[in-house]
Amino acid sequence: MAPAETENVVMTYRDAVRAAIRDALRRDDRVFLMGEDVGCYGGCFAVSRGLLEEFGPERIRDTPLSEAAFVGAGIGAAIGGMRPIVEIMTVNFSLLALDQIMNNAATISHMSGGQFHVPLVIRMTTGAGRQLAAQHSHSLEGWYAHIPGIKVLTPATLEDARGMLWTALEDPDPVLIFEHGSLYNVEGELPAGAGPVDIERAYVRRGGSDISLITYGGTLRTTLAAAEQLAAEGIDCEVLDLRVLRPLDTAAIVASVARTHRAVIVDEGWRSGSISAEICARIVEGAFYELDAPVARVCSREIPMPYAAHLEQAALPRIETIKQAVQRSLGGHHG
Amino acid sequence: MLRIRRFEEKCVELYSAARIRGFVHLYIGEEAVAVGTMQALGADDAVVATYREHGHALARGVPARSIMAEMFGKVEGCSRGRGGSMHIFDAATRFYGGNAIVGGGLPLAVGLALADKIRGVPRVTACFFGEGAVAEGEFHESMNLAALWKLPVLFCCENNLYAMGTALERSESETDLALKASSYQVAAWSVDGMDVLACQSAAERATTAIRGGGGPVFVEFRTYRFRAHSMYDPELYRSKEEVEHWKQRDPIATFVASLQADGLVTQDALDRVEQEVTAEIEDAIAFAEAGSLEPVEDLARFLYTEQN
Ligand SMILES: Cc1ncc(C[n+]2csc(CCOP(=O)(O)OP(=O)(O)O)c2C)c(N)n1
Ligand SMILES: [Mg+2]
Numbered sequence: 251m252a253p254a255e256t257e258n259v260v261m262t263y264r265d266a267v268r269a270a271i272r273d274a275l276r277r278d279d280r281v282f283l284m285g286e287d288v289g290c291y292g293g294c295f296a297v298s299r300g301l302l303e304e305f306g307p308e309r310i311r312d313t314p315l316s317e318a319a320f321v322g323a324g325i326g327a328a329i330g331g332m333r334p335i336v337e338i339m340t341v342n343f344s345l346l347a348l349d350q351i352m353n354n355a356a357t358i359s360h361m362s363g364g365q366f367h368v369p370l371v372i373r374m375t376t377g378a379g380r381q382l383a384a385q386h387s388h389s390l391e392g393w394y395a396h397i398p399g400i401k402v403l404t405p406a407t408l409e410d411a412r413g414m415l416w417t418a419l420e421d422p423d424p425v426l427i428f429e430h431g432s433l434y435n436v437e438g439e440l441p442a443g444a445g446p447v448d449i450e451r452a453y454v455r456r457g458g459s460d461i462s463l464i465t466y467g468g469t470l471r472t473t474l475a476a477a478e479q480l481a482a483e484g485i486d487c488e489v490l491d492l493r494v495l496r497p498l499d500t501a502a503i504v505a506s507v508a509r510t511h512r513a514v515i516v517d518e519g520w521r522s523g524s525i526s527a528e529i530c531a532r533i534v535e536g537a538f539y540e541l542d543a544p545v546a547r548v549c550s551r552e553i554p555m556p557y558a559a560h561l562e563q564a565a566l567p568r569i570e571t572i573k574q575a576v577q578r579s580l581g582g583h584h585g
Numbered sequence: 586m587l588r589i590r591r592f593e594e595k596c597v598e599l600y601s602a603a604r605i606r607g608f609v610h611l612y613i614g615e616e617a618v619a620v621g622t623m624q625a626l627g628a629d630d631a632v633v634a635t636y637r638e639h640g641h642a643l644a645r646g647v648p649a650r651s652i653m654a655e656m657f658g659k660v661e662g663c664s665r666g667r668g669g670s671m672h673i674f675d676a677a678t679r680f681y682g683g684n685a686i687v688g689g690g691l692p693l694a695v696g697l698a699l700a701d702k703i704r705g706v707p708r709v710t711a712c713f714f715g716e717g718a719v720a721e722g723e724f725h726e727s728m729n730l731a732a733l734w735k736l737p738v739l740f741c742c743e744n745n746l747y748a749m750g751t752a753l754e755r756s757e758s759e760t761d762l763a764l765k766a767s768s769y770q771v772a773a774w775s776v777d778g779m780d781v782l783a784c785q786s787a788a789e790r791a792t793t794a795i796r797g798g799g800g801p802v803f804v805e806f807r808t809y810r811f812r813a814h815s816m817y818d819p820e821l822y823r824s825k826e827e828v829e830h831w832k833q834r835d836p837i838a839t840f841v842a843s844l845q846a847d848g849l850v851t852q853d854a855l856d857r858v859e860q861e862v863t864a865e866i867e868d869a870i871a872f873a874e875a876g877s878l879e880p881v882e883d884l885a886r887f888l889y890t891e892q893n
Contacts, residue, residue: 292750315721315756342686346723383672385671386685552885556884557655561884
């Protein structure tokens with residue numbers, strides 16, 4: 251017997267994404283999943299395993315290695331009345347489709363004077379940390395958030411992995427969903443009938459009064475772990491999960507900083523010209539007089555990601571570097 | 586071929602022992618292609634490869650030591666531990682990577698050949714890629730440019746029938762890849778990629794044509810990978826029977842058998858080769874084990890060219 255809708259089920263982040271896709275395919279026949287190896291192979295991260303058997307090759311559509319063409323075709327199909335979920339294996343390969351995303355998906359509604367709409371969802375894996383080296387370790391979600399006309403989601407929890415897709419598919423405009431590669435095996439509990447979640451607001455994942463740690467996606471867990479350790483030292487961190495990088499929930503950022511008067515931004519992306527820079531700017535614009543210390547950032551080192559484990563770890567935000575940034579910001583003045 | 590086979594078998598062990606990490610794509614089953622082709626290249630020629638490039642690097646003459654050290658993430662590795670299995674670079678042998686973006690090496694090869702052509706240097710650039718890359722725009726744009734400008738590129742398409750789990754007939758409307766290439770006015774033909782001598786003569790015929798100023802050549806090598814796409818995959822996309830069928834055509838076993846049938850090699854000689862190979866690989870592992878880690882202070886080195 252299937253568990254009752256409200257009963258909690260143990261599952262992984264991967265299961266949650268799969269359940270979200272399955273829900274969507276059942277709910278709406280305009281929905282189909284398209285991408286490299288989503289069918290026969292079962293998805294390069296095993297997210298879509300079993301869906302081909304359940305829904306058939308028309309709705310679980312394997313594509314050739316042609317990112318520009320199948321992303322563009324997803325845009326066309328969305329304009330043509332479908333609700334495609336396009337999967338790009340990883341953000342690294344989305345660069346081959348960047349023209350379609352930026353010049354078509356993001357522009358057509360506005361450029362056509364509101365005549366055409368692109369209700370498309372593009373999902374992709376992002377991030378580093380698995381020794382895959384420079385060409386397979388990019389974190390470009392913040393960079394995509396630069397583009398007006400698309401929305402950028404970064405589900406960091408099972409609940410968001412399950413619920414964001416639903417809302418994204420109801421959105422009349424293109425939505426990009428970034429799933430951090432380190433999250434797929436994370437286990438948690440979720441109600442069997444977990445439903446849609448909003449794709450507008452940032453959430454406070456941990457309340458605190460001394461400092462705001464602002465993050466999203468793959469670094470949420472690291473940041474929460476750092477906050478936990480800092481709590482043992484008597485430092486009470488608030489952790490804000492942005493969830494959505496475009497449009498940014500500026501009000502939530504400003505409100506958090508107004509409560510704590512200090513902020514550290516944790517972002518796996520590079521620092522220069524980045525989403526962390528943008529958040530910093532919003533704080534300066536909206537909460538300048540609330541600040542007791544300069545805003546600090548913990549980002550990836552500005553280099554292509556190296557293969558060797560010790561170099562890669564040194565290049566990424568870590569619990570240790572987050573703690574140091576917090577301690578510097580507090581400068582011994584807390585408590 | 587045996588060097589490559591044994592080297593990669595060791596890689597599997599070392600991966601299981603967590604000495605090597607990241608993505609590792611094995612060439613086992615496809616060795617004849619790289620080995621045969623490299624015979625047709627001179628020391629001045631250039632090679633561009635993919636993430637499945639241990640075999641190409643070894644056959645090209647990149648020392649086993651520096652490849653192994655690279656996979657161990659050591660500073661003695663050919664890319665100082667920054668690249669790993671997918672990014673073997675070696676200036677001494679004009680080995681230009683190790684590219685992990687499917688199709689990413691093709692335009693690069695076109696450019697290397699363009700530089701040679703402009704400078705009047707009579708060299709060939711050999712570019713290896715899988716049949717999966719043929720679906721990418723970069724393949725088509727590169728074929729056209731190379732043909733249009735009559736550039737000295739040898740396009741080596743390693744058709745192992747699958748791009749991860751996608752079979753050729755599920756990704757190409759026209760599965761005759763040589764025909765496809767010839768639509769760009771590129772001389773193109775196919776060859777049995779399990780037969781090292783056939784690979785060699787196909788490559789020699791191609792390089793002779795290229796050196797004669799005839800512009801690029803495309804060779805489709807019909808081959809098969811015996812192992813998973815990467816270190817592990819559930820292989821839901823092909824049958825055990827199919828894999829077994831291709832293993833009957835193992836390029837090493839069949840070549841040895843034909844040498845033996847013709848009385849060209851003794852068991853003694855074969856044993857000696859096996860011992861030499863084992864010794865070389867053991868030495869490479871010992872070298873990699875003994876290697877050092879790049880100091881973390883040097884993390885940002887080489888982001889830009891170091892001028893001294
Ligand atoms: C542009 C791009 N898309 C997707 C991938 C993921 N990927 C890596 S290898 C591969 C299959 C490539 O197949 P093929 O070109 O036939 O080479 P083979 O692996 O069979 O040697 C895929 C899909 C990638 N590396 N680059
Ligand atoms: Mg292939």
